[in-house]
Amino acid sequence: MRPRQKSALLWGAVGALTFLVLHQGYLLADGNFLGVGPVAAVTVVVFAGTVLSAYYVEGRVGPALGRRQPPEGDTE
Secondary structure, eight states: OOHHHHHHHHHHHHHHHHHHHHHHHHHHTTOOOOOHHHHHHHHHHHHHHHHHHHHHHHHHHTGGGTOOOOOTTOOO
């Protein structure tokens, strides 16, 4: 797995866990629980959105910050 892909997946995990923490805070503030299914579905959507966003942004911003992208097939 390339470092950029690994980084995007890790950011996706951070995004999904952040959503779950915020949801737990909502429940502690006397919010209504909608069920496991809807919460799991939104968590998956947040994960996917964060992964795609992180991958795209790192590809666009990484070279501008001077980070060298290894050529295809190069194993760093």
